[in-house]
Amino acid sequence: MKLVTGVIQPHRLDDVKSALEAAGVRGMTVSEASGYGRQKGHTEVYRGAEYTVDLVPKVRVEVLVDDEDAKAVVDVVVSAAQTGKIGDGKVWVVPVDDVARVRTGEHGVSAL
Amino acid sequence: MVELDTGATAWMLVSASLVLLMTPGLALFYGGMVRGKSVLNMMMMSFSAIAVVGVIYVLWGWSMSYGSDVGGIFGNPFDQFGLSGAIYDSAGNFLIDDYGVPGIVGVGFQATFAVITVALISGAIADRVKFGTWLVFVALWVTLGYFPMAHMVWGGGLLSGDGPFGSIATPIDFAGGTVVHINAGVAGLVLALVVGKRKGFGTEPMRPHNLPLVMLGAALLWFGWFGFNAGSAFTADGNAGLAWVNTTVATSAAMLGWLLVERLRDGHATSLGAASGVVAGLVAITPAAGSVSPIGAIPLGAIAGVLSALAVGLKYKLGYDDSLDVVGVHLVSGLWGTVAIGFLATETGLFYGGGAAQLAVQVIIAVVAVIFSGVVTAVIALAIKAAGGWRVTPENEVAGIDLAVHGETAYETITQGSGSVIREVRA
Numbered sequence: 001m002k003l004v005t006g007v008i009q010p011h012r013l014d015d016v017k018s019a020l021e022a023a024g025v026r027g028m029t030v031s032e033a034s035g036y037g038r039q040k041g042h043t044e045v046y047r048g049a050e051y052t053v054d055l056v057p058k059v060r061v062e063v064l065v066d067d068e069d070a071k072a073v074v075d076v077v078v079s080a081a082q083t084g085k086i087g088d089g090k091v092w093v094v095p096v097d098d099v100a101r102v103r104t105g106e107h108g109v110s111a112l
Numbered sequence: 113m114v115e116l117d118t119g120a121t122a123w124m125l126v127s128a129s130l131v132l133l134m135t136p137g138l139a140l141f142y143g144g145m146v147r148g149k150s151v152l153n154m155m156m157m158s159f160s161a162i163a164v165v166g167v168i169y170v171l172w173g174w175s176m177s178y179g180s181d182v183g184g185i186f187g188n189p190f191d192q193f194g195l196s197g198a199i200y201d202s203a204g205n206f207l208i209d210d211y212g213v214p215g216i217v218g219v220g221f222q223a224t225f226a227v228i229t230v231a232l233i234s235g236a237i238a239d240r241v242k243f244g245t246w247l248v249f250v251a252l253w254v255t256l257g258y259f260p261m262a263h264m265v266w267g268g269g270l271l272s273g274d275g276p277f278g279s280i281a282t283p284i285d286f287a288g289g290t291v292v293h294i295n296a297g298v299a300g301l302v303l304a305l306v307v308g309k310r311k312g313f314g315t316e317p318m319r320p321h322n323l324p325l326v327m328l329g330a331a332l333l334w335f336g337w338f339g340f341n342a343g344s345a346f347t348a349d350g351n352a353g354l355a356w357v358n359t360t361v362a363t364s365a366a367m368l369g370w371l372l373v374e375r376l377r378d379g380h381a382t383s384l385g386a387a388s389g390v391v392a393g394l395v396a397i398t399p400a401a402g403s404v405s406p407i408g409a410i411p412l413g414a415i416a417g418v419l420s421a422l423a424v425g426l427k428y429k430l431g432y433d434d435s436l437d438v439v440g441v442h443l444v445s446g447l448w449g450t451v452a453i454g455f456l457a458t459e460t461g462l463f464y465g466g467g468a469a470q471l472a473v474q475v476i477i478a479v480v481a482v483i484f485s486g487v488v489t490a491v492i493a494l495a496i497k498a499a500g501g502w503r504v505t506p507e508n509e510v511a512g513i514d515l516a517v518h519g520e521t522a523y524e525t526i527t528q529g530s531g532s533v534i535r536e537v538r539a
Contacts, residue, residue, distance in 0.1 A: 044319070045378040047388060047437060048425035051317045 001099055001109065002070040006061045006091040007033055008081040013059045019080035025063055025073060033060040039087035058089060064099055064112055117212025120347040124217045127343025131224035134336030135162050135231050141329025141387065142235050145436050148321040149512030150239040151522045157234035157246055162227050164250045169223040170195050176259035177222060177267050184270035186260040195219060211347040221343060222262070228340075229292045230254050235436030236300030237307045240509050241502050243517045249496060257299060257488045261291045261481065271477045281460060281469040283477045286355070287344035289399025289450035290481040297443025298485035300434055306493040307502045309433035311509050318435075323383050330387035334363060337394045341401040355401035359394065362401075362413030366393025366445075369417025385421065392420035392441050396449035400456065408456040408463075415452070416445040450478045 008016060013030065020028060034055040041054035065073050070093050077091050101111035139158035143151045165173070172189035175198075179187030192198045199216045201207050207215035230250050264271040265285050273282035285291060310318070320326060341359045345352035370389030371381040396416030397409060404412060424440035427433065434440070454471025455462045462471050496502060503509070508516035515521055 045374070045380065045382070046319055046384055047440075048378070048421070049428065050378075051319055 001096040001112065002065050002067055002093050003096050004063045004065055004070060004073050004077065004091065004093050006077040006081065006089065007035065007058050008061060008077070008089040008091075009083065009087060010057055010059045012081040012083070012088075013061070016061060016077055016080040019076050020061075020063065020073070023073065023076045025065070025076075027063075029062040031060045031062075033058045037087070037090070056087070064096065066109055066112060114208045114210060114212050116206075116208055116214070117347065120211050120349075121213045121217055123348035123352070124213050124221055124343060124346065127339035128217070128221040128224050130336045130339025131221065131228065131343065132162070132336075134224075134228050134333050134340065135159075137329050137332025137336055138228065138231050139329070140325050141333060141391070142238070142436055144322040144325030144327075144329060145235075145320040145384075146238050147318060147512075148523055149521075150514055151321065151325075152514040152518055152520055153243065154234070154238055156243065156518065157241075158231040160243070160247055161231035161234070161250050164247055165227045165230060165254050166223065168251060168254060169226055170219070173223065173226055173254065173259055174198055174219050176255065177226075177262040179267075181263070181268060184264065184275060186263045186269070187267055209346070213346065218346075225288060225292060225340070226254055226258050226262070229258050229288070229296050232292070232296035232438060232442055233299045233303060236304045236434045236438040237502070238435035239310050239513055240504060241307060242504055245496060245500070245502055249492065252492045252496075253299065253489065256492060257295065257485060258291070260488075261295050261484065264484075265291050265477070265481075271480060277473050277476050280476075281473045283473050284403050284453050284457060284460075284470070285399045285450065285477065286402040287341045287398045289395075289446050290477055293395045293398060293442045293446025294450065294478060294481045295485045297439055297441075297446050298482050299489040300438030301432070301443065302486055302489040303493055304427075304432045304434040304439070306490070306497055309431075310435065311506055313433045314428060314431075320384060323387075326387045327383055330390045334390055334394060337363075337398075341398060345402060351402055354406075357406050358401045358404060358409040359397050361406045362397035362409040362416070363390055363393035365410045365413030366390065366396065366417030366420075369393075369414040370421040371417075373418055373421035388420065388424070388437070388441060389417040392416045392445040395442055395445040396452070398446070399450045400453045403453055403457040403459070404461075405456075405458050408458065408461075412449065412452050412456055416448050419448055420445050447478055447482075450474055450481075 034057055036054055036056055039056060041052060041056055044051050044053055063073055074091050074093060082088055098107055099111045100107050135158050139155040143155040146154045172193055174195060175192035176187045176189045179191035182188050198219060199207065209215055209218060230253055263269045268274045271283055277283060337359055338356055342352040342356040345355055367386050367389035370385045370392060374385045375381045393413040393416055396412055400412060420441050423444040424437045451474050454474040457470055458464050460466035460470040462468055504513055504516055
């Protein structure tokens with residue numbers, strides 16, 4: 001099993017979610033995140049005092065998938081999140097030892 | 113004896129209520145500007161000013177402001193201590209003032225001014241002062257700093273038309289340019305210097321944590337200011353209407369002035385700038401609301417907005433932590449409004465052919481107010497510093513003064529969890 005994690009632009013979340021649903025993904029975890037890559041941050045000015053805000057808002061989407069689906073799910077996230085501009089984010093895949101469904105106690109692929 | 117004027121009395125009761133609302137409004141205005149870990153303490157500084165001054169005012173506040181004169185500086189606190197002789201005449205009827213308003217209504221109206229003035233100062237020392245120390249300061253400063261100034265300007269003292277400068281021209285302070293704003297502004301500067309900077313000032317980000325609260329506070333201040341300025345006509349008449357319109361016009365112009373400076377200097381017109389411009393305009397028109405025309409109120413307000421927008425950055429250059437810009441807003445616009453009367457008063461101003469006498473006397477009362485407030489505040493602030501100090505511990509300042517001083521936090525976050533269930537409700 002694999003964990004696919006995408007950190008994307010917040011305004012692409014709806015498209016990514018729809019694309020994942022259309023691709024048959026039945027569940028995901030979404031959380032607010034902040035960070036930067038090549039994009040860096042921005043400045044804000046309050047009463048003449050300038051603050052550098054180097055972390056910008058992002059959304060993290062996490063999906064647990066079976067091994068053979070991982071590549072396809074990554075591609076779905078990438079194509080749905082892509083705008084072609086700096087700051088579009090990253091998607092990565094890591095191996096997962098085990099998954100348990102809390103409701104039933106099932107383990108492994110059947111818990112996905 | 114003057115007959116009771118029910119219309120005027122009704123308006124003055126409403127005005128007093130409006131001015132009282134300004135202090136909770138100020139609590140929101142200031143509260144939104146501090147960090148989330150100290151918003152409750154910031155708001156409590158305003159709320160507690162109501163509590164302390166509300167009690168003191170009826171004991172000796174009124175008497176020290178409007179009681180029998182002592183050397184032109186203050187009223188005798190024992191003259192009308194506890195409002196004795198300030199409510200009823202010898203026959204047991206309510207005293208009625210020259211406008212047909214009962215004297216006790218005037219007491220209430222004036223009490224609310226004392227409350228807001230001392231609350232204004234709290235913005236200069238946000239996030240770092242022991243709560244009990246603040247309560248002591250409020251009591252001392254309102255007694256030694258506010259009541260004498262109110263007496264000097266409005267109670268027939270040194271800075272009134274009856275004082276030594278009255279022979280030049282009658283000083284004009286319609287609703288508190290000297291008594292309230294210069295007074296609070298100078299006190300804020302002195303306290304910021306004596307109390308010292310917040311830990312991390314100038315190096316760590318100290319962004320306003322909730323700008324909608326700031327906007328709401330500014331709106332309530334503006335609304336309450338109609339009682340402050342139009343109520344200072346002491347009756348419901350054309351002068352009250354003039355003050356109302358001038359208040360609105362100057363405030364609008366000041367908002368535009370502040371936003372213009374931000375757009376040109378910083379690139380963006382901000383909501384904080386709009387709210388700040390509103391307050392700068394309200395401050396500047398306060399002394400002038402009854403003596404300028406609505407056309408004169410436009411430059412008066414616009415210049416206040418520009419001056420204060422430029423002044424708020426000074427603390428970083430000069431290195432004092434006037435946290436929420438009591439100096440930049442209240443002192444600067446208070447001085448400007450007080451002096452601008454010398455140019456723009458329709459009867460005596462320089463631009464209206466009145467010569468320089470009004471201008472001269474306005475400068476004099478402003479300077480005397482600055483010196484008086486500076487000396488009194490320095491004495492109180494240094495005495496408190498020697499007696500036990502102002503500051504909470506550095507650890508508590510970093511962790512957040514709300515939790516350390518009040519045992520509360522303003523906002524629940526999901527990751528805090530609930531910890532444990534309530535053990536028991538203490539009787």
